[in-house]
Amino acid sequence: GAVVSQHPSWVICKSGTSVKIECRSLDFQATTMFWYRQFPKQSLMLMATSNEGSKATYEQGVEKDKFLINHASLTLSTLTVTSAHPEDSSFYICSANSPGNYGYTFGSGTRLTVV
Amino acid sequence: QQQVKQSPQSLIVQKGGISIINCAYENTAFDYFPWYQQFPGKGPALLIAIRPDVSEKKEGRFTISFNKSAKQFSLHIMDSQPGDSATYFCAARLNSGYSTLTFGKGTMLLVSP
Numbered sequence: 001g002a003v004v005s006q007h008p009s010w011v012i013c014k015s016g017t018s019v020k021i022e023c024r025s026l027d028f029q030a031t032t033m034f035w036y037r038q039f040p041k042q043s044l045m046l047m048a049t050s051n052e053g054s055k056a057t058y059e060q061g062v063e064k065d066k067f068l069i070n071h072a073s074l075t076l077s078t079l080t081v082t083s084a085h086p087e088d089s090s091f092y093i094c095s096a097n098s099p100g101n102y103g104y105t106f107g108s109g110t111r112l113t114v115v
Numbered sequence: 116q117q118q119v120k121q122s123p124q125s126l127i128v129q130k131g132g133i134s135i136i137n138c139a140y141e142n143t144a145f146d147y148f149p150w151y152q153q154f155p156g157k158g159p160a161l162l163i164a165i166r167p168d169v170s171e172k173k174e175g176r177f178t179i180s181f182n183k184s185a186k187q188f189s190l191h192i193m194d195s196q197p198g199d200s201a202t203y204f205c206a207a208r209l210n211s212g213y214s215t216l217t218f219g220k221g222t223m224l225l226v227s228p
Contacts, residue, residue, distance in 0.1 A: 006158070034215055043204060043220045044159070093158045095216075104149070104208075104216055106158035 002028050004096050006107025013084055013114055021079045021110045023094030029074035030096035034104075035067075038091045047092075050077050084114040119207050121219025128226050134192035136222045138205035141186065145217075146210035150179065150190045153202045153221075162203075163190070195226045 003026040013019050023033060031052050036044040048064075050056040050071035058064045066088075068080040077096075081088055094107040120139045128134045138148075147166055151159035165172045165179040165188065172179045178191040192199055202223050206216040 004158075041221075041223070043218045046215055049215060091156075095158075103161060103164075106151075106160065109156065109158040111156065 002096075002103060002105040004030075004094065004105045004107045006094055006110055008110060009108060010111040011113070013112070015085055015114055016083055018080055018082045019084055019112060021081075021092055021094070021112075023077045023079070023096065023107050025075045025096045025105075028096075030077070031074060032097055033071055033077040034095040035069060035077075035079050036093045036095065038093060038109075040091075044093060047079075081112065084112070086114045088112065089114045119205060119217050119219045121205050121222060123222060124220070125223040126225070128192075128195045128224065130195065130197060130226055130228055132195050132226075134195045134199065134224055134226070135189060136203055136205070136224070137187065137189045138207075138219050139185075139187045140207050142207075142209070143186070144209050145207035147208040148179070148181065148188050149206050149208075149216070150177075151204045151206065151218075153204065159204060192224075195224075197226045197228050200224055200226050 005024045007022050033050045035047045038044050046059050047062045048056045048058045050069045052071050052074050056069035071077040093109045095104050097104045122137050149164035150162045152162045153159040163174045163177045165181050167183050176193045181188045202221045204221045205219040208216050
């Protein structure tokens with residue numbers, strides 16, 4: 001089946017630093033990837049949609065300069081949290097799908113803690 | 116119109132019982148309705164999904180019932196087990212190949228031994 005690998009699974013960083021999260025589709029080509037943020041005991045909140053080779057589409061209220069998304073290949077999308085602050089601490093999850101595939105496969109998530 | 120309303124927020128079921136989670140939607144342009152299971156600290160995993168031209172789909176102990184006229188769908192977990200304790204999300208997708216999913220708010224299921 002379709003597998004999406006997300007790394008790291010957890011990261012602690014200092015305020016003001018940047019953190020990069022990788023999302024890879026291991027056995028299929030993902031033309032579209034989605035990035036979500038999830039707070040404890042809440043649902044997934046879509047942050048942005050990235051299409052391979054083009055700029056990401058950000059949801060309203062998501063700072064594109066803070067959450068940089070790059071989808072440079074059909075198997076890799078990255079989310080960089082720039083100048084992280086404690087309020088950016090959250091669980092970030094990526095998801096991928098491909099044409100003709102109704103299945104949206106999710107990564108295992110990244111727990112970001114900014115101290 | 117983009118919302119998917121999920122209930123209950125939490126559910127406690129005895130081992131062997133039936134767990135039922137309900138979702139309702141307004142937008143008739145949704146064409147794909149998956150259910151996801153999420154354990155703490157993990158990403159959601161697809162459990163089962165249905166398209167609106169089918170009224171019921173069963174996979175093992177998991178069944179989706181779909182009522183197109185009422186714009187409702189539900190997840191039934193038969194013979195619930197403690198290992199089923201997790202958060203369950205229903206979702207819906209607009210009929211566009213690259214559209215994102217709209218998620219319900221989730222149901223925390225606890226199956227007591």
